[in-house]
Amino acid sequence: MFTTYLVVTLLTAAATSSAAVANLIGHDYPKSQADRLHIPHSWIRPLGTLLATATVGxxxxxxxxxxxxLTAACLVLYFLGALWAHIRVHDRQLGPWSACFGLSLATLLLSIAHQAS
Structure with a gap:
């Protein structure tokens, strides 16, 4: 059980850290996502900071x-907020979102199971 928890947590940390770096360095992908979702560019760095903090957590x-x-639970909430942003503008390109949400949810569930054992 611990090995699965460790691997999934490390994968989630890798995903959140890469997204954080993309946001913090001003990569084009977060900018294009923000434009498509009608989110101000001024939110990109704060969202990147949240993702970097989640990686550390x-x-x-x-x-x-x-x-x-707690960090995994917060990531699940973060990505539910991201889903709302996609739904709000009728965007159905949810591949990257699904991967990040799935990893966050799996990390949360495995973390709970690991602590219960």
Missing amino acids: LLTGLAIPPLGT
Whole structure:
């Protein structure tokens, strides 16, 4: 169980860190997403900061499990907010969202199961 939890957590941390870096360096992908979802460009860096913080929280959660669980729960909420942004503008391109949400949800569920064992 721990191995699965570790692998999924590390995959989620890799996904959130790459998204954070893209947002923080001003890559074109987050800008095009913001334009498509009618989100101001001024939100890109704060959202990147949230993702970077989540990466640190997930990795720290390997040593302090309740922090990892809380971080994973916050990521699930973050990506539910992202889903709302897609739905609001009738955007159905949810591939990247699905991957990130799925990883976050799996991390949350595995974190809970790991702590219960």
